[in-house]
Amino acid sequence: MKLRPTRDAKRAAAETPRNVSRETWLPPAEEAWQEPTTADTPIGAEAERAVRILHNAKGQQLRRPPRQRVFTIANQKGGVGKTTTAVNVAAALALQGLKTLVIDLDPQGNASTALGIEHRPGTPSSYEVLIGEITLESALQQSPYSERLYCVPATIDLAGAEIELVSMVAREGRLRNALATLKEYDFDYVFIDCPPSLGLLTINALVAAPEVLIPIQCEYYALEGVGQLLRNIDMVKAHLNPLLDVTTVVLTMYDGRTKLADQVAEDVRSHFGDKVLRTVIPRSVKVSEAPGYGMTILEYDPGSRGAMSYLDASREIAERAHGPARAQ
């Protein structure tokens, strides 16, 4: 499959006014979740919204999936929202009652940072797990914000793993083998956050998970490289993991003020059909600020549109778990 921006997308790009910022700026009215409140001040209204959203989310516990669902979050294009999607969907599922694990497989360690998880050099991490020094269990850390949310952090040591793994036995299946030892934790969802490359780390993630989630940024060139990713997924499926499937595509950083964003969304929907979540993640300053505080958007600003959209996305993902629910 050749995935290129269509002529319409190119035209939309050309028509996009020059003064439309590509920065994470939104007018205040777009940033806030617009629902009537009884509060007199903007801060009061925001607090009221946050309380309502958190209350609804906690009250609306999701059904456990029939069996553990493991997702690799991959797109070799950098900065498309892989990590943001991994941590916020995971936090949203945990908030709604499901036991969730994020495995940070990117030496940048952004998922660990965003979850407020220690990942200084020397911290037991995905690196030691991959090279077989420790078990996955001994690298697990619980999120400071939720008893149902866990993370296996990544430290900078992981940067050397691509090379070290080359000469190792069963180098592509090391994460899968490590994950198989975690049965007693009974996680409902596992998300593996990949680096922006198609090297051995991403291959380990693709071998360990039956489901692939591809975040696609609503920008020009969004589909660049996705064809290559799909070919790699096919190769891993053919040789290493017959269960592998792209089940979910998430449109990220959608900016409703540009025609281009709609055009990209349309192109992606025409390529991937109903694998694309109905929920689109808006471009939002709050979403980009949250990791700086070691928080997901659900802790940082639960009343924001970003938090609402990740809650909606998590519910859609959970709805797609087919078969009878597990015991609660």
Ligand SMILES: Nc1ncnc2c1ncn2[C@@H]1O[C@H](COP(=O)(O)OP(=O)(O)OP(=O)(O)O)[C@@H](O)[C@H]1O
């Ligand atoms: N919905 C959003 N609105 C605004 N900014 C966002 C949004 N989602 C992500 N960002 C910001 O965009 C940048 C890239 O996001 P993120 O780190 O999630 O992408 P990534 O695909 O994991 O990047 P990498 O390939 O480097 O691992 C980050 O600074 C993040 O805070």
Ligand SMILES: [Mg+2]
């Ligand atoms: Mg990332």
